[in-house]
Amino acid sequence: MTIRLRMTLLYSGILSITLLLFGIVLYVFLKFYIFSDLKNTLKEQTDVLQRNVQSQLELYPMGWNLLIQLDDFDSVQSGMYLQITNLVSGYKIKSANLRNVQLPFSTNAPLMLNGELVGVLQSAYNTSVISMFFSILRLVLLILSLIVIFIATYMGWLLSKKALKPVYSLISATEQIRNSEDFGNRIQHNGTQDEIGLLSKTINGMLKRIQSIYGELDNSYSSQRRFVADTSHELRTPLTTITGNAEFLKKIWTSLDNHPSRLPEEEEIRVSVEALNDITDEATRMGRLVNDLLALARADAGFRMKSEVVELKSIVDSVVRKAQLIPKVAELKTEGLDVLENTNVLGDKDYLQELLFIFIDNAFKFTAEGYVEINALRDKDKVGLTIRDTGIGMDPNELPHIFDRFYRADSSRGKTPGTGLGLSIAKWILEEHKGTVDVISGRGKGTSFLIWLPVYNISNVEAQ
DSSP states (O other), X not given: OOXXXXXXXXXXXXXXXXXXXXXXXXXXXXXXXXXXXXXXXXXXXXXXXXXXXXXXXXXXXXXXXXXXXXOSOOHHHHXXXXXXXXXXXXXXXXXXXXXXXXXXXXXXXXXXXXTEEEEEEEEEXXXXXXXXHHHHHHHHHHHHHHHXXXXXXXXXXXXXXXXXXXXXXXXXXXXXXXXXXXXTOOOOOOSOSSHHHHHXXXXXXXXXXXXXXXXXXXXXXXXXXXXXXXXXXXXXHHHHHHHHHHHHHHHHHHHHHHOTTOOOXXXXXXXXXXXXXXXXXXXXXXXXXXXXXXXXXXXXXXXXXXXXEEEHHHHHHHHHHHHTTSOOSSEEEEEOGGGGTTOEEEEOHHHHHHHHHHHHHHHHHTOSSSEEEEEEEXXXXXXXXXXXXXXXXXXXXXXXXXXXXXXXXXXXXXXXXXXXXXXXXXXXHHHHXXXXXXXXXXXXXXXXXXXXXXXXXXXXXXXX
């Protein structure tokens, strides 16, 4: 059953009950009022007539008799029916309009003489006209009620269609959105901000949320596909190199097995060593890639790093010492690290070292000449570490993507070894330590990373 039909039936039912109650109340009230008024009028007129009743003694052959009569009474004009019963003689005197009809005996108007009951005056009205009126009234109320209910039902059916027109428009709009599967469409409601307007606004908000979720899922799916494709590509190259060199070594040593008396030539030994070096390098590269992928997998799985109070100065000194051992051409400079004295942060020591080492190693990779500088600064409850280089730099439009997985700037693709995962891992470590990073770079102008970490202050912690 549609809402339109339910609304029409509901309104028609309410109207029918209302008309039924109204008709019953009206009928009962009129009947009670008219008959009560008729009884009162009849009683008043009977009381007046009772006072005008005349009685006298008459002599009959059989003896004396009491004569009771009513003088000057016009039954036609009054519309009353009168009957006097003489209790002495047993005779009944009736008004002309009664004719042969006798009223049932009752003592509603006794006639007294010298304190004794001598007769009874009975009066009545003809209620056939009134009864006919009420019969017609019942029929009229019934017919009018049926007509009104029919008209109201028909008008309710038409008006409910008009009232539900915005709902039908809403249904049509949502069906179009469902069929088109384009959640960018919105429901256009130009009417007043009533319940339909509120519903349209709510559905539009829901569509916006669904569109946002679908967009996030699509981006996530695209990122996942790109991640799998890039991972496959990065793993395929070292696997191909390892497989090729292994096959090459297999051929060399198989030929020696077939000729046990033949000693390997100097060239074969040299080539074999080179192949083994290639295998070692590619295996190391694969191990580094797998470790990076493991770190990112932990990040995606919600891995929480251990959190403890660590001294930042010792961490930076350790990273600077290890950075001296990195194969490089650029010079390593440090400046202003004294501000890190007695500066503590809350976090994981190993991951913080890895964070700084990623930025420093990245700076050396892309700095063919010049220097890489590390300095520190303090700003209230934050401590900053700057890693600046004089390398090849990047275009400003590349900066929003440098923390994406496997992303490598166009200027470095194919020239500098790497997997493009280092900065993604650095970003995850930084987020886990509630830190931020600012990047400034320009093509041929070098790159500067400014890392901010919150300072651990025991007084602030106790205050919280």
